[in-house]
Amino acid sequence: MATITELKCAVRETLESRGVLGQLKARIRAEVFSALDDKREPCPPLSHENLLINELIREYLEFNKYRSTASVLTAESRQPEVPLDRQFLANELKVTEDTSSKSVPLLYGLVSHFVNSGDNVGKVFLRGASLPAGTSASNTGPDA
Numbered sequence: 138m139a140t141i142t143e144l145k146c147a148v149r150e151t152l153e154s155r156g157v158l159g160q161l162k163a164r165i166r167a168e169v170f171s172a173l174d175d176k177r178e179p180c181p182p183l184s185h186e187n188l189l190i191n192e193l194i195r196e197y198l199e200f201n202k203y204r205s206t207a208s209v210l211t212a213e214s215r216q217p218e219v220p221l222d223r224q225f226l227a228n229e230l231k232v233t234e235d236t237s238s239k240s241v242p243l244l245y246g247l248v249s250h251f252v253n254s255g256d257n258v259g260k261v262f263l264r265g266a267s268l269p270a271g272t273s274a275s276n277t278g279p280d281a
Contacts, residue, residue, distance in 0.1 A: 163208035170212045183215060191216045192226055196242040 139147070152158035183191075191214050198207035199220075211218065226243055227234055238246045 159205055163205040166205060167208045167212035170209060187214070188216070188221070189226065189229055192221045193242070193244045193247075195220060196223070196226075197244045200242045 149158065152161070191210065195207050195210060195216065198204070198210065210216065223239075223243065226232075230243070230247070232243065232246065234243075234246070
């Protein structure tokens with residue numbers, strides 16, 4: 138007869154091998170964030186830029202099987218539960234894809250484009266994007 142410890146180990150191993158344990162942990166984390174979230178303080182609206190950035194990150198996280206992190210990102214950022222369509226993201230970012238680039242997250246292609254860019258024009262000039270209401274550039278840095 139198996140001991141309680143052996144039974145616990147067997148159940149854990151089975152859940153891990155099926156990928157269920159990670160999903161359960163992610164769901165619990167998301168529910169904890171939701172429960173701790175102060176409903177009295179309204180969140181700033183999700184800007185268009187943040188929506189796109191969060192989707193790029195979510196696609197990257199899901200591709201790399203960082204599902205727990207993706208679940209927490211979705212809950213904490215108030216990103217829609219259903220991911221945006223990849224073609225919609227590509228259109229919004231004015232990205233054209235070939236068949237091989239569709240097998241990896243858009244973020245890989247964007248980074249690869251800038252890292253491997255063959256033009257000698259120099260650095261890319263970035264303009265400030267619109268920030269969510271109530272956010273200033275001074276509180277978005279690494280010390281924020």
